[in-house]
Amino acid sequence: MSTRPSRTILANINSDTMAEHPTDRYLRAMALPTPRMLWEAEPGDCVVLLAPCPPHFRDYVARTLGLDVDRVDVVAPPETATVHALDVVDALGATGRLTGRPVLEPFALDRPVLEFARRTGVQLYPYSACPDNSVLDTVRRVNTKSGIRETVAALGLPVADGGFAATRDRLVEKLVAFLSDRPAAIVKTDRSSTGFGNLVIEAGAPASRARRIQEVLGNGPDPACGWTFEEYLPLTASPSMEMLCEDAGVREYYSCDQRTVNNAWTGMVAPAAEGPWHGELRKAAVLVGNWLHARGYRGIFDVDYGTYDGGYVITEANVRVTGGTYLERLARRLRPGDAPVHWRADSRPGGPGPGFAEALRRIEAAGLADPSAAARAVLTADTRETDGKWRYLVVGRDAESVAAAERETEALLGLDSG
DSSP: OOOSOOEEEEOOOSOTTTOSSOOHHHHHHHHTTGGGGGGGOOTTOEEEOSSOOOHHHHHHHHHHHTOOGGGSEEEOOSSOOOSOHHHHHHHTTOHHHHHTSSEEEESSOOHHHHHHHHHHOOEETTOSSOOOHHHHHHHHHHTSHHHHHHHHHHTTOOOOSEEEESSHHHHHHHHHHHTTSOSEEEEEESSOOTTTTEEEEEOOOGGGHHHHHHHHHOSSOOOTTOEEEEEOOOOSBOEEEEEEEETTEEEEEEEEEEEEETTEEEEEEESOOOOTTHHHHHHHHHHHHHHHHHTTOOEEEEEEEEEETTEEEEEEEEOSOOHHHHHHHHHHHHSTTOSSOEEEEEEEEOOSOOOHHHHHHHHHHTTTTOTTSSEEEEEEEOOHHHHOEEEEEEEESSHHHHHHHHHHHHHHHTOOOO
16 A cells, blocks of 8 residues: 555646637636546545546546545646646635645646645645745746747757747748748747647748738737747657656656648657657757756657658747556556566547447447556546547557557447558
8 A cells, every 4th residue: 555645636737837818618618628637646635627527437437446436636727727837725714625736736836736735735746845936936947838949059959040020020031031941930839838829831932921921810819928930840750758856857758750630739648659869869869858857857858850861840838747658557566576567548529429338338338448468448528529639648568569559449349540
């Protein structure tokens, strides 16, 4: 039996550390799948969510993990919330349920979390002592596109050609010149995540370039954080190295190849394929980790890359728990002892097909819910009726078994493979 102290798992996924002035659509999309955090819970824990956690989903998690969910305290709003998770706690009068547990494990370090830890005295996991404001400043800076570009370039690591623009007029001016000898650029809201605020702009004819750039940017409000722009490279893969900063130093947590649609993250395959640059990517992640460690950061972070014929570039860092962190944790929980654990996960729009209960029945009938099978499939969240997506994890003993089981799972869910 575990002797670790009980904790609060805080799904503060809608945080200003991650995105500046996000749309309501973005906030809702991020909040909807937060019941998946229940997969991380153990008896005695509290889980704070941004969307309701229906009883049938709690029961599914319970029987899949053998978890006594009656011993897990779930704090969830009656409908999807687009606010900070601590605002949900306040609105529900649930502060005592957090302070009654000695450890707070947030999704991201941000000012509300830091102030809550200082005010209540709970331990902010995984820090042995509450971090100071300089750590938060570091986290906020490297979670911007310009911040990570500046940091890794100073460390001698490669980034795509590009730059920063604080205003829309300056961005248009810089892009007109930048695209004079490049076919396309990717423009990113400087503080953004999961593909929010990314646009690809093709060079096109010089005479109409400025007008077309304005049209692609649209008429929305300018972000106070500005924009980063980079050459749009012909990437062959988008690997990521997820690392863990501990008091003793930096170590690799896991690696993956990211899946993206329209430059937005949807899922991943782990571990990453060991291509020609794999060793260099690992060294780069350790170098970034040592830089963070020296500045007091503790916890999970990742470094994302784009590889192309002839090299690689660093595209961003997520200095926080990521969408893949909980998947790796769940995969390890389902396959204890595997090193590395092999898994595939995705978030896919579903057309006409089964509902959640029927999908589970199909998965069980196919033998894909069997813990002793070569690979098994888990539906990580039930958002089919709210955002039309299937969210799944397939985990198994080797890459081949997992790939085959994913194809079968896609067919059972009525998804087009590939």
